[in-house]
Amino acid sequence: MRHIPLASATVLAIGAGAAQAETPTLTVYTYDSFVSDWGPGPAVRDAFEAVCECRLDLVGTGDGAALLARLQLEGARTPADVVLGLDTNLTARAGETGLFAPHGIDAAFDLPIDWDDPLFLPFDWGYFAFVYNTEVVSDPPGSFAELIASELSIAIQDPRSSTPGLGLLMWVEAAHGADAPEVWEGLAERVLTVTRGWSEAYGLFTSGEVDMVLSYSTSPAYHLIAEDDPTVAAAAFEEGHYMQIEVAGMLESSDQPELARAFLEFMLGDAFQSIIPTTNWMYPAVIPEGGLPEGFETLMVPERALLLSPEDAAARRDGALATWLEALSR
Amino acid sequence: MGDGGSPARGASDLRSAAARLGPAGGLRPPDPPPDPRARRWPVAPVAGGAVAALLVVLSLGSLAAVAWRAEGWAALGPADWAAVRFTLLQAVLSATLSVLLAVPVARALARRTFPGRGVLITLLGAPFILPTLVAVLGLLAVFGRNGIVSQGLGLLGLPPLQIYGLTGVVLAHVFFNLPLATRLLLQGWLAIPSERFRLAGALGFSRGAVFRHLEWPMLREMAPGAFLVIFLLCLTSFSVALTLGGGPRATTVELAIYQAFRFDFDLSKAALLALVQFALCAVAAALALGVALPSGTGAGLDRPLARHDLRPGGALAGWDAVVIALAALFLLVPLAVLIGRGAPMVAGLPAAVWVAAARSVAVALVSVALCIGFALALALAIQRARGLAARGLETVGMIALAASPLVIGTGLFILVFPWVDPARLALPVTALVNAAMALPFALRAILPALRQAEATQGRLADHLGLTGSARLRLVILPRLRRPMGFAAGLTGALSMGDLGVIVLFAEREGATLPLQLYRLMGAYRSDDAAGAAVLLLALALAIFWAFDRGGRAHAAT
Numbered sequence: 104m105r106h107i108p109l110a111s112a113t114v115l116a117i118g119a120g121a122a123q124a125e126t127p128t129l130t131v132y133t134y135d136s137f138v139s140d141w142g143p144g145p146a147v148r149d150a151f152e153a154v155c156e157c158r159l160d161l162v163g164t165g166d167g168a169a170l171l172a173r174l175q176l177e178g179a180r181t182p183a184d185v186v187l188g189l190d191t192n193l194t195a196r197a198g199e200t201g202l203f204a205p206h207g208i209d210a211a212f213d214l215p216i217d218w219d220d221p222l223f224l225p226f227d228w229g230y231f232a233f234v235y236n237t238e239v240v241s242d243p244p245g246s247f248a249e250l251i252a253s254e255l256s257i258a259i260q261d262p263r264s265s266t267p268g269l270g271l272l273m274w275v276e277a278a279h280g281a282d283a284p285e286v287w288e289g290l291a292e293r294v295l296t297v298t299r300g301w302s303e304a305y306g307l308f309t310s311g312e313v314d315m316v317l318s319y320s321t322s323p324a325y326h327l328i329a330e331d332d333p334t335v336a337a338a339a340f341e342e343g344h345y346m347q348i349e350v351a352g353m354l355e356s357s358d359q360p361e362l363a364r365a366f367l368e369f370m371l372g373d374a375f376q377s378i379i380p381t382t383n384w385m386y387p388a389v390i391p392e393g394g395l396p397e398g399f400e401t402l403m404v405p406e407r408a409l410l411l412s413p414e415d416a417a418a419r420r421d422g423a424l425a426t427w428l429e430a431l432s433r
Numbered sequence: 434m435g436d437g438g439s440p441a442r443g444a445s446d447l448r449s450a451a452a453r454l455g456p457a458g459g460l461r462p463p464d465p466p467p468d469p470r471a472r473r474w475p476v477a478p479v480a481g482g483a484v485a486a487l488l489v490v491l492s493l494g495s496l497a498a499v500a501w502r503a504e505g506w507a508a509l510g511p512a513d514w515a516a517v518r519f520t521l522l523q524a525v526l527s528a529t530l531s532v533l534l535a536v537p538v539a540r541a542l543a544r545r546t547f548p549g550r551g552v553l554i555t556l557l558g559a560p561f562i563l564p565t566l567v568a569v570l571g572l573l574a575v576f577g578r579n580g581i582v583s584q585g586l587g588l589l590g591l592p593p594l595q596i597y598g599l600t601g602v603v604l605a606h607v608f609f610n611l612p613l614a615t616r617l618l619l620q621g622w623l624a625i626p627s628e629r630f631r632l633a634g635a636l637g638f639s640r641g642a643v644f645r646h647l648e649w650p651m652l653r654e655m656a657p658g659a660f661l662v663i664f665l666l667c668l669t670s671f672s673v674a675l676t677l678g679g680g681p682r683a684t685t686v687e688l689a690i691y692q693a694f695r696f697d698f699d700l701s702k703a704a705l706l707a708l709v710q711f712a713l714c715a716v717a718a719a720l721a722l723g724v725a726l727p728s729g730t731g732a733g734l735d736r737p738l739a740r741h742d743l744r745p746g747g748a749l750a751g752w753d754a755v756v757i758a759l760a761a762l763f764l765l766v767p768l769a770v771l772i773g774r775g776a777p778m779v780a781g782l783p784a785a786v787w788v789a790a791a792r793s794v795a796v797a798l799v800s801v802a803l804c805i806g807f808a809l810a811l812a813l814a815i816q817r818a819r820g821l822a823a824r825g826l827e828t829v830g831m832i833a834l835a836a837s838p839l840v841i842g843t844g845l846f847i848l849v850f851p852w853v854d855p856a857r858l859a860l861p862v863t864a865l866v867n868a869a870m871a872l873p874f875a876l877r878a879i880l881p882a883l884r885q886a887e888a889t890q891g892r893l894a895d896h897l898g899l900t901g902s903a904r905l906r907l908v909i910l911p912r913l914r915r916p917m918g919f920a921a922g923l924t925g926a927l928s929m930g931d932l933g934v935i936v937l938f939a940e941r942e943g944a945t946l947p948l949q950l951y952r953l954m955g956a957y958r959s960d961d962a963a964g965a966a967v968l969l970l971a972l973a974l975a976i977f978w979a980f981d982r983g984g985r986a987h988a989a990t
Contacts, residue, residue, distance in 0.1 A: 135948075135951075135952065135955070136952060136955040136956060139944075139949075139952035139955065139956060140783065140785040140944075140949075140952070141952060141953065141956035141958060142952075142956060162856055165695075168695045168696065169695055171695075171698075172694055172695045172698055173846075175698050176502065176843070176846065176847065176850070177850060180850075180851075182854065196698075256578065261675060261681070261688070262696075263688065263691060263692035263695075263696045264688065264691050264692070264695070264696075291680075294679075294680060295578065295597060295679070296597050296675075296676055296677070296678075296679045296680060297675060297676075297679070297680040297681065298672070298675065298676050299671065299672040299675055299676070299688075301955070302566065302951060302954040302955045303566060303569070303672065303676055305954070305957070305959075306566065306570055306954060306959065307570075307573070307676075309959045310570055310573065310574065310579075310959075311579045312573050312577045312578055312579050312580075313578075322957070325957040326957075329957070384957065424696075427681075428512070428681050431680045431681050431682070432680070432681050432682050
């Protein structure tokens, strides 16, 4: 008699397992702040699951560079179907791993540059900029030269441990090329300190320890929209501002390429793109039908957008780091 | 068996101790001819060996896993050696200064009683358990370019304080570790039997003589261990060293590992640098444990410290008051700034933060259970072993501290990835790694007390034929309550504040409080982050206080 309930329980369990297997799960690797309660993750998951008849498993790990390192560790055995959160300073290296599959999606983007990468699709972007408080800094610098000539103190991030830190390296490379060593020698005087990541540096800025911090031209939007504080601004540099374009790609090893592709298409749609501005505090890659949130129109828009091609960025990275180390280690 | 003992035994203890208190300092009690240690703890080698094996897998095993995944062999360049030199320099300076400064503070706290002393001692431990991201902001609010001190200097027409550089790194490390050194030495002072001080007072010892005969032997035993744990903590420091060091001049080995891993994806170099870090640990452990001597102050009645050798008032009391006030100012003002900033935000914290707080408390309690179990097993095995084996086990107990958190995380990831989804293991692994990381502190607190208990009560227990669990329950544990309570509190508090490996394992279902704190900062929400920091501080201190009190409640009877 005892065997009967046990047997029926087994049947039930198998049935439940089969029912679960019918709902496919899409695994997306991304950076930690994307999945946080205050990031785009929760809203993106709800929006996608409402239309995909699947489960969206967002797995957050470190930042963009840590994400790529993890993917390299896992190789083709990775359970991830999609990786979301690399930037163009990493895509050359990511492409070389051979782990990514062509997305095959043709789309139009609202970017200051043309985009035609067969492996990666942008989902948001922003300009690197030095951010300051208008009540503390009355006469913000208009170029690297003016910043060097000023008395201001700045906090930047270490390019070895932070993607914005690497972004600044590329900004100086793209804007000043051969003169980069002199620019860094001058900037070294202004750099109060270098931090491990963006959060530490931004904390130094909000607590008043430094006058300016390397962040994004969209950072003031947070203070204006979420805190109703209009005193944070980004300084416009005449040589132009380097862009960070954040991208996603699908993996060759994915066992559900159709669902992965569906996610990438969803990523470029209104539902996803309208979540980005006020959670990731970046520009959406495709401006949603409702336009940008109120307040974004007050942001500083650089006259020139700077970006090194992924190949260029990868090729110049080590030299730029050596220059940076040399200048700041004195 | 309670903590008292019969008056007759007490008197004979006192006589024999008086005989031993010669000008040459403490003599060690003669060992009975056949070594009874093997009989005392029949299962200690097995349990201790298992813990040691687990620690080796966690630290060296994870390193081996990283090396195994690497292709080819790397060599260290000049920049890496510069990082090794800077790491050593700042770690030696930081540890030396922390321990030296802790001596007067611990002594003052040990020999003075005043209202609020217990609360002050608990609060003084706070900098040690704060997440570095938060503590650095508190420290800079006082010593930074725009901090309280600089503003005061500005009022006097002086330029602001310039702490970025080696000064800043050492200042921050002393801020973090002075509390730990103070607490470890305070344990030592409180472990000196009060009869010794009474006897010294009766014999009219000068202060110098008290120091030579009672305090110096204790410091010889405790200080090297305290130096070692702080040295190891500073060895793997990265974020603090970089931020307060003012830039890449302050590159530590851990940052070089970070670079090898995520900038270059050069696993062989990451493994090689981690190996260098272990080698530094082993050399430091060999030196420090070689210098440490068993204090051999002899037996006492386990009574709380009552200092009959001290007269009330006078210059000595004034000096102690100044020392305590300076330490409190240095350690508590930065905390007060953080609390002032964050306390108003605590009530309005989002639900996700409170859920994470509950989860962190659970992780911390698991860490405490694991760590105390590990520490007891290891300490008993060390006590039973002798010579090289004992020192080897003690070094293994320290090893997790020398392990690069990034290499542990990555190595464990490589080890478990083929079998389980690492994200599912994020919380258990966090608890385990936190326990291993806190083990060195627990061992430093428990081991001397265990040696003391064996030295003072061991012969009697041998005569009574107490071995194994009966000996542990009746003889050892009652005498370990205070250090065990302290170690449990420290482990719980450390575990609360540690971001740990959870970031590397990519949590999926449960963020811890430190992780939520980092996420709040990463999402621009510095006000909520300040509130979460105060919540974290309060919970960590509460855990510490509860265990530490629990340990002391019994000892005070």
